[in-house]
Amino acid sequence: MKDKLTLIIFSDNLDRALxxxxxxxxxxxxxxxxxxxxxxxxxxxxRKKKEISKSKNFIKRIFKKINRGGADRLKxxxxxxxxxxxxxxxxxxxxxxxxSIKEMISLAKNLGINIIACNTTMEIMGLKKEDLISEVxxxxxxxxxxxxxxxxxxxxxI
Amino acid sequence: MKDKLTLIIFSDNLDRALxxxxxxxxxxxxxxxxxxxxxxxxxxxxRKKKEISKSKNFIKRIFKKINRGGADRLKxxxxxxxxxxxxxxxxxxxxxxxxSIKEMISLAKNLGINIIACNTTMEIMGLKKEDLISEVxxxxxxxxxxxxxxxxxxxxxI
Amino acid sequence: MKDKLTLIIFSDNLDRALxxxxxxxxxxxxxxxxxxxxxxxxxxxxRKKKEISKSKNFIKRIFKKINRGGADRLKxxxxxxxxxxxxxxxxxxxxxxxxSIKEMISLAKNLGINIIACNTTMEIMGLKKEDLISEVxxxxxxxxxxxxxxxxxxxxxI
Numbered sequence: 001m002k003d004k005l006t007l008i009i010f011s012d013n014l015d016r017a018l019x020x021x022x023x024x025x026x027x028x029x030x031x032x033x034x035x036x037x038x039x040x041x042x043x044x045x046x047r048k049k050k051e052i053s054k055s056k057n058f059i060k061r062i063f064k065k066i067n068r069g070g071a072d073r074l075k076x077x078x079x080x081x082x083x084x085x086x087x088x089x090x091x092x093x094x095x096x097x098x099x100s101i102k103e104m105i106s107l108a109k110n111l112g113i114n115i116i117a118c119n120t121t122m123e124i125m126g127l128k129k130e131d132l133i134s135e136v137x138x139x140x141x142x143x144x145x146x147x148x149x150x151x152x153x154x155x156x157x158i
Numbered sequence: 159m160k161d162k163l164t165l166i167i168f169s170d171n172l173d174r175a176l177x178x179x180x181x182x183x184x185x186x187x188x189x190x191x192x193x194x195x196x197x198x199x200x201x202x203x204x205r206k207k208k209e210i211s212k213s214k215n216f217i218k219r220i221f222k223k224i225n226r227g228g229a230d231r232l233k234x235x236x237x238x239x240x241x242x243x244x245x246x247x248x249x250x251x252x253x254x255x256x257x258s259i260k261e262m263i264s265l266a267k268n269l270g271i272n273i274i275a276c277n278t279t280m281e282i283m284g285l286k287k288e289d290l291i292s293e294v295x296x297x298x299x300x301x302x303x304x305x306x307x308x309x310x311x312x313x314x315x316i
Numbered sequence: 317m318k319d320k321l322t323l324i325i326f327s328d329n330l331d332r333a334l335x336x337x338x339x340x341x342x343x344x345x346x347x348x349x350x351x352x353x354x355x356x357x358x359x360x361x362x363r364k365k366k367e368i369s370k371s372k373n374f375i376k377r378i379f380k381k382i383n384r385g386g387a388d389r390l391k392x393x394x395x396x397x398x399x400x401x402x403x404x405x406x407x408x409x410x411x412x413x414x415x416s417i418k419e420m421i422s423l424a425k426n427l428g429i430n431i432i433a434c435n436t437t438m439e440i441m442g443l444k445k446e447d448l449i450s451e452v453x454x455x456x457x458x459x460x461x462x463x464x465x466x467x468x469x470x471x472x473x474i
Contacts, residue, residue: 067237079383092440124251155314156472300338
C-alpha cells in the first residue's frame, strides 16, 4: 500500500501555509500520496484575488470584502507589524530560493497533490466555484476527508 | 477493528470548535468511534456559563472571571470585531441550518461520542466537576488520551 | 513494533508548548518512542536566551532581536496582558508542581525523547547550531520528519 498524507489547512496565516506546503511538497517528492483539505480561513488561500460571484446577501458581501482571499495576501500570525514583518519574511524566503505560496500551489499541482476545498466553508462564506483558483481539484465535505484520512499514515490539522 | 478518531480540542475559538464538532459528528455518523479530549482553553467549551465552585485562591477566582466558560461565549479567532464578526458568523450558520456549538454538543452525545475533560487543565484553572456541563463523560489525563490515540487511525490536534 | 509518537511544535506560545511537553513526556514514560520536531516559531523554544551567532544581514539581525528565543520567554496565546497573565499561569503551574518548560526539556532529554530542530527555519531566521541549547539532538528537514511520522501511530501538529 502506498503511503498517504492528509493535511487540513484551517488557517490562512502565511507561516502555517508555508509549513503545510513544505510538508505536502516534501512528501509528494518522496512518493507519498498527498491530499490537502482547505477549510475555514484556509480556504482564503485558494480564492482568486478578485471575487467573481456576487452574494445576494448584503452582509455576506461586506464580509467577503473584509475577509479577503488570495495566496499573496497571507499575513504572518506574529510580527505582521502593518505588513513590515510579512514583507521581510517573504524577502528572507526569496533569498533562500524558497518559493512563494502561489508558486507552491503550482508545484503541488505538478507533483499530483490533491487540492480539496471544503463545501461547508464555501456556503458559510458565500463563495462559488468560480471564486476559487483553477488548481482546485474538488469541492467536498467532511466525509471525503475522513475516507481519505482513514487510509493515511499521517494526518495533520494545521 | 472499528475505525477510531481522536481529537484534542485545545482552543476555545468558535471557528476551531466548529471544525472539531463537524469532524467529530461527521465521523460518528459514518460509524467511526470518536473521542474528543478537551484541554487548556478548549475546556472552556465544556464549562457551565455560571461558575459553581468557588476557588479559595483569590487570584484564581479573578482568573476564572476573566477566562470565562460556556459554549455560547466562544469568539472567532479572526474578525471578532467587538462581537460583530462573531454575531454575523453565527447568523450565517443559522441560515444554513448549521447547529450551534451547544446543539453540536448534544448531537455529539446522542451519536455516542466520548467527551473527555483534561484533569491537569482543571487543576490549573481551579475548576471542579460541578463547573462542567453534564455531557462530559470522563475527567482524565494524558495517559487516557494516549491509550485511545494509539488505537486510532486518525488523531488530530485542533 | 514499538509505539511511536511524533509532534511538530510550530508555535512558541507557553500554552501550546505545555501541551506538547505534557504529551511528549507522558508518552515517553509509558514507553512510547517520542520525536519532537520544532519548526518556525516553535524553534524559539530551543534557542539560547542570548544569541551567539551574528548574521551578516542587518535586517535579519534586527528580526532576531524582535523574535527573541528562550524557553522562559514564552507567552500565553491568550490573556498575556503585558505579562500578568503569563506570570499568573506560571505560578498556577508552580503551585501544582508542574515543571517549567525549561525543566520539561531536561525531563524530555532524560526520558530519551528525540529533539529535532528544523533546518529550513534556521536558515530563514538566520540561526546557527551554536544559537540552540545543547539538548537538541539533530538539525534536520521535512524528509526526516516524514520518515519518522510514517512509522508512528500518533502524529500531531501543535
